[in-house]
Amino acid sequence: DAGVIQSPRHEVTEMGQEVTLRCKPISGHDYLFWYRQTMMRGLELLIYFNNNVPIDDSGMPEDRFSAKMPNASFSTLKIQPSEPRDSAVYFCASSLGGFNSPLHFGNGTRLTVT
Amino acid sequence: AQTVTQSQPEMSVQEAETVTLSCTYDTSENNYYLFWYKQPPSRQMILVIRQEAYKQQNATENRFSVNFQKAAKSFSLKISDSQLGDTAMYFCAFMAHMDSNYQLIWGAGTKLIIKP
Numbered sequence: 001d002a003g004v005i006q007s008p009r010h011e012v013t014e015m016g017q018e019v020t021l022r023c024k025p026i027s028g029h030d031y032l033f034w035y036r037q038t039m040m041r042g043l044e045l046l047i048y049f050n051n052n053v054p055i056d057d058s059g060m061p062e063d064r065f066s067a068k069m070p071n072a073s074f075s076t077l078k079i080q081p082s083e084p085r086d087s088a089v090y091f092c093a094s095s096l097g098g099f100n101s102p103l104h105f106g107n108g109t110r111l112t113v114t
Numbered sequence: 115a116q117t118v119t120q121s122q123p124e125m126s127v128q129e130a131e132t133v134t135l136s137c138t139y140d141t142s143e144n145n146y147y148l149f150w151y152k153q154p155p156s157r158q159m160i161l162v163i164r165q166e167a168y169k170q171q172n173a174t175e176n177r178f179s180v181n182f183q184k185a186a187k188s189f190s191l192k193i194s195d196s197q198l199g200d201t202a203m204y205f206c207a208f209m210a211h212m213d214s215n216y217q218l219i220w221g222a223g224t225k226l227i228i229k230p
Contacts, residue, residue, distance in 0.1 A: 045218065
């Protein structure tokens with residue numbers, strides 16, 4: 001199994017630009033999570049999906065952030081327009097489901113907004 | 115509200131020593147899971163070990179073991195015979211199904227440095 005695949009690994013963009021982060025979960029996993037990690041705030045859950053349906057998006061910072069999961073093997077996190085304070089590492093994770101299932105993380109995307 | 119506290123921001127030990135990372139949590143739930151994740155400089159989050167709350171026996175994975183004290187709500191991680199590759203951030207996490215939602219609460223992390 002290839003694990004959770006995220007792209008790009010690094011993204012540098014200018015303020016105001018649209019940014020799209022991509023994630024391919026592990027095949028067969030029903031849950032997909034998007035996290036943001038910063039030194040100041042640690043790991044923050046942005047949103048999670050169950051069977052492609054968004055379940056809890058209360059962690060999405062504001063309307064500039066949106067996430068989609070058009071099918072079981074692909075999800076995107078979009079920021080439009082991006083701001084310098086969005087600079088962080090964004091992780092995607094997937095799990096089989098149920099609260100006893102550990103999360104499997106991708107390598108993360110380091111986003112820098114200048 | 116559920117909380118997870120890691121009281122040690124940073125620790126360092128000599129290679130081959132044993133080190134214990136502390137984690138306490140607060141919850142009113144009876145059924146839950148606890149996890150330790152490791153994040154090395156490569157930044158990928160890797161599951162180290164997990165513990166089911168209803169199991170009294172402490173989980174072990176090779177050199178990694180936990181001391182789970184349910185009444186005290188404590189879940190410490192012991193690393194025996196520490197190796198340079200154990201240098202990483204270690205995160206404690208608590209997971210339960212609450213209010214029809216999947217709740218995973220993370221601690222702030224402990225930076226562990228293994229010195230040669």
